[in-house]
Amino acid sequence: MDFTEKRLHEAAIIIDAVCPLLDDQARIADYRAGGLTAIAPTVGWWDGIGPTMRTIGAWHKLLRERDDLILVRTAVDIRKAKALDKTGIIMHFQGPAPIEDSLDLVDAFKALGVGVMQLAYNVRNRLGDGCEELTDSGLSRFGLQVVERMNQARMIIDCSHTGVRTTMDAIEHSSAPVIISHANARSIYPSPRNISDELIKEIAGNGGTVGVVGFPGFVSGDKRPTIDQFIDHIAHMCDLVGTQYISLGIDYYAGQSPYANEKTATLAYEKALSSGSWSPKAYPPPPHYYPQGIETPNTMLALTEALLRRGFRAEDIRKIYGENLLRIYQTVWGE
Secondary structure (H helix, E strand, O other): OOHHHHHHHHHOOOEEOOOHHHHOHHHHHHHHHOOOOEEOOEEEOOOOHHHHHHHHHHHHHHHHHOOOEEEOOOHHHHHHHHHOOOEEEOEEEOOOHHHOOOOHHHHHHHHOOEEEEEOOEOEOOOOOOEOOOOOOOOOOHHHHHHHHHHHHHOOEEEOOOEOHHHHHHHHHHOOOOEEEOOOOEOOOOOOOOOEOHHHHHHHHHOOOOEEEOOOHHHHOOOOOOOHHHHHHHHHHHHHHHOHHHEEEOOOOOOOOOOOOOHHHHHHHHHHHHHHOOOOOOOOOOOOOOOOOOOOOHHHOHHHHHHHHHOOOOHHHHHHHHHHHHHHHHHHHHOO
16 A cells, blocks of 8 residues: 555545445444545435434434534535544435425424435335336426425435436426435446436536445446446446546445344345345345455545556545535535
């Protein structure tokens, strides 16, 4: 390792925009060890308001008790976290189930610190279709109202796991940039969860970002993807639309190796299949090994080293790591 690589990594603002691994709050230590500036726990999935409020309450309690954490409400909060060697917490919903059928809950959750919400999680909901739904019918009337209310409340619209037409409707009707927090390039590996070059261009064209994801089934057909296969997605998308529209949403989660043994991971996997939230075509069976070298968040320095080896400039790495998302945060959330 060159000292230049280490200095670049330490100086950069690094944001992982999707961190379901933080269902276990003790894993914050792994992200801090990896040099992450801001991390995004999934505080809402497919549950309604009750379980979601309990999860958010647990995070607010932790934020009150720990001086090394900052609740991120604006872009300045992330820069402050970096300056003070603290970790920013970005509350993120992977789906709109917590708002149930109430537009007012968008404002309520934004007031509690939820800054980003996905419009779908693989299947159809009140707003529109997910990316693995049999149909792709676009936003419903309620979905259009939610997009408008999210704009008014200054909550970021995330179209990860969302159907193509639903995503295109969101881009058309949103007055703010729409992001895809975590998805890879389908032209590099054709998972149903990855997105087309055309959609990558549409997200970039609306001023948003696409976050590159490390879940092995989205990286390659190999059981243990390499770090270069992961970077293949970054390189392709950067060549397609420019480095200013690419970010990180690595999506480390509790069911992956080495955090879960194979028996526990298999039980959780079978539950996800039976619920219909996952499909075998998009989600291969465990064990799930994240790309070699960056198997866990505490190894993120290896990504900096590998990007430099691939010829990425320090300026572009800083954009991908955090500056691009900071631009979105500043645009939607404000300073």
